[in-house]
Amino acid sequence: MSRSRGSKNQQNLTARPGRGAADRPGVCQTRRQILFAATATTGAVGIGLATLPFLSSLAPSTRAQELGAPVTVNVDQLDPGELITVIWRGSPVWVLRRTPQMLERMLHKHLIDGLADPDSSVVSQQPPYARNPFRSRRPDLFVAIGLCTHLGCIPLYQPTPGNMPFADDWMGGFFCPCHGSRFDLAGRVAKRVPAPRNLVVPPHQYTKRGSLIIGVDDQRDEMTTIASTS
Numbered sequence: 712m713s714r715s716r717g718s719k720n721q722q723n724l725t726a727r728p729g730r731g732a733a734d735r736p737g738v739c740q741t742r743r744q745i746l747f748a749a750t751a752t753t754g755a756v757g758i759g760l761a762t763l764p765f766l767s768s769l770a771p772s773t774r775a776q777e778l779g780a781p782v783t784v785n786v787d788q789l790d791p792g793e794l795i796t797v798i799w800r801g802s803p804v805w806v807l808r809r810t811p812q813m814l815e816r817m818l819h820k821h822l823i824d825g826l827a828d829p830d831s832s833v834v835s836q837q838p839p840y841a842r843n844p845f846r847s848r849r850p851d852l853f854v855a856i857g858l859c860t861h862l863g864c865i866p867l868y869q870p871t872p873g874n875m876p877f878a879d880d881w882m883g884g885f886f887c888p889c890h891g892s893r894f895d896l897a898g899r900v901a902k903r904v905p906a907p908r909n910l911v912v913p914p915h916q917y918t919k920r921g922s923l924i925i926g927v928d929d930q931r932d933e934m935t936t937i938a939s940t941s
């Protein structure tokens with residue numbers, strides 16, 4: 712009968728390994744140990760490799776550290792009227808060396824009358840040491856986050872006074888082409904434009920050698936406040 716043949720064959724098959732070397736008790740146990748060790752090693756390596764990306768994602772990346780770190784700028788290199796942009800915490804920060812003529816224009820009554828917040832009364836927009844007509848620690852150097860306070864576009868630097876397509880009697884400043892907001896050379900916002908506030912002045916300080924450091928100052932509480940609004 713096929714069934715009995717099958718049983719017979721099955722018996723033969725199950726019996727066959729008993730005739731091999733692996734079926735001998737000592738050899739079989741050794742093979743099992745080797746297989747077990749190999750499997751465990753492979754598993755451990757696999758888990759380790761699979762965990763690596765996860766662990767590395769927990770550690771702050773170099774880029775993340777760079778984004779949060781203070782930025783030092785050698786301002787000696789700046790020419791009068793020159794503006795440079797550096798990146799701090801992922802945002803563009805302008806450093807502008809203003810000329811004496813620029814500073815003079817910023818005190819004109821005609822300009823001030825057209826500003827929405829000439830006295831920097833919104834305290835979240837600058838540290839205390841920048842609540843002055845020039846909104847800066849040093850009158851010649853203006854430091855500001857170059858993002859429009861309307862919807863975050865980057866305004867254009869337009870330092871030359873005169874009649875402009877976007878403003879008559881332009882006194883020099885920044886123009887945001889997205890929706891037409893205007894700011895003077897201290898980042899003070901004009902009246903009747905979409906941007907609601909002056910540009911943000913980030914915390915900053917100067918070293919004894921005159922280098923500018925953006926992102927630190929001696930008023931840490933204020934730095935935290937400013938950072939949370941940017």
Ligand code: FES
Nearest residue numbers: 859861862887890
């Ligand atoms: S984003 Fe600057 S005016 Fe709208």
